[in-house]
Amino acid sequence: MAIKIALAGNPNCGKTTMFNALTGANQYVGNWPGVTVEKKEGKLKSKKTKEEVIVTDLPGIYSMSPYTLEEVVSRDYVLKENPDVIIDLVDATNIERNLYLTTQLIETGVPVVIALNMADLLAKRGIKIDVKRLSMLLDCPIIETSALKGEGLDKLIDEAVKVAKKSEIDLPKDIFSAELEGAVAEVKSILPSSVSEEKKRWYAVKFLENDSKVVESMKLSGAAAQTVEAQRKALEKKHDDDMESIVTDERYKFIQKIVSTTVQKGKEKLTTSD
Numbered sequence: 644m645a646i647k648i649a650l651a652g653n654p655n656c657g658k659t660t661m662f663n664a665l666t667g668a669n670q671y672v673g674n675w676p677g678v679t680v681e682k683k684e685g686k687l688k689s690k691k692t693k694e695e696v697i698v699t700d701l702p703g704i705y706s707m708s709p710y711t712l713e714e715v716v717s718r719d720y721v722l723k724e725n726p727d728v729i730i731d732l733v734d735a736t737n738i739e740r741n742l743y744l745t746t747q748l749i750e751t752g753v754p755v756v757i758a759l760n761m762a763d764l765l766a767k768r769g770i771k772i773d774v775k776r777l778s779m780l781l782d783c784p785i786i787e788t789s790a791l792k793g794e795g796l797d798k799l800i801d802e803a804v805k806v807a808k809k810s811e812i813d814l815p816k817d818i819f820s821a822e823l824e825g826a827v828a829e830v831k832s833i834l835p836s837s838v839s840e841e842k843k844r845w846y847a848v849k850f851l852e853n854d855s856k857v858v859e860s861m862k863l864s865g866a867a868a869q870t871v872e873a874q875r876k877a878l879e880k881k882h883d884d885d886m887e888s889i890v891t892d893e894r895y896k897f898i899q900k901i902v903s904t905t906v907q908k909g910k911e912k913l914t915t916s917d
C-alpha cells in the first residue's frame with residue numbers, strides 16, 4: 644500500500660514550492676469533495692523510496708478551527724483519511740506564528756515531521772535556531788529545508804517515510820498549564836471508546852472549546868456532556884474569558900517558552916539578495 648503524506652502549513656510558508664519539488668510533473672489537481680477548494684495530489688518523484696508515496700497538499704491554514712472551508716477540509720483529511728504522516732512546513736523566519744498550527748497538528752495523533760523551511764534565509768536574517776532542542780521540546784523530528792533551492796528534501800522524505808512505517812503509536816505530549824491539562828485529562832476520560840487513544844487529546848480539547856463540528860459529529864452521553872460543561876465553565880469563570888481564547892493563550896505561552904530557549908534573533912545583515 645502506498646504511504647500517504649499530508650503537507651500542511653500556513654499560507655506563504657513555501658508549500659506550493661515544496662509540493663512541486665517533491666512531485667514534479669506527477670500531479671493531479673481537482674477539488675475537495677463538495678467544496679470549491681483546490682485539491683492537489685501527486686506521486687513522490689524521488690527514486691530513493693521503494694514504496695509508492697502519495698503526497699496530498701492541504702490548503703494553507705493558520706489554525707485547525709472550524710471557521711473556514713480550508714480549515715475544515717484540512718481537519719477532515721487529517722482526522723478521517725488517516726494519512727501515515729503529516730509534513731508540517733514551518734517558515735523558519737516566522738517561527739512563532741507558524742508553530743501555532745504545529746501545536747494543533749501534533750494534537751491529532753497523526754505523526755508529524757516538521758520541515759523547517761526557508762532555512763536558507765536564516766543566516767542572512769541573523770536568526771539562529773537550536774533545531775535539536777526545538778525538536779526535543781516539540782517531541783517531533785525537524786529537518787531544515789529550502790524548498791526553493793531543493794535542499795534537505797531527501798532527508799525530509801527519508802524521515803517522513805521512517806516515521807510513517809513506525810509501528811508503535813506515540814501519544815501527543817502535554818503542552819498546557821497543569822490546570823488546563825487537568826481539564827483535558829477529565830474530558831479524555833469520558834470520551835467513548837470508539838475514539839482511539841492517540842486521537843483523544845484532539846477531541847478533548849475540541850469538546851472543551853465547544854467546537855461546533857466536533858460536537859455535531861460525536862454524541863456524548865448526558866453525564867459525559869455535563870463533565871465537559873462543568874470543566875469548561877470552571878475555567879471560563881476563573882479566567883473571565885471564553886474557552887477558545889484560554890486555549891489559544893496557552894498555546895502561545897507554550898510557544899513563547901520554547902522559542903525563548905531555542906531561537907536567537909540577531910541583527911539582520913544588510914544585503915540586497917533576499
Ligand code: BGO
Nearest residue numbers: 654655656657658659660760761762763764788789790791
Ligand atoms: C515568491 N526559501 C526561500 N528563500 N524562499 C522560499 C522557500 C525557501 O525555502 N520556499 C518557498 N519560497 P509558496 P505557499 C516570491 O513567490 O510556495 C518562496 O503559499 C516572488 N514571487 O518562492 O507560494 C517562494 O504555497 C517574488 O516566493 O508558498 C515564494 O505556502 C519575490 O516563498 C514564497 C520574492 O512560496 C511563497 C518571492 C513573485
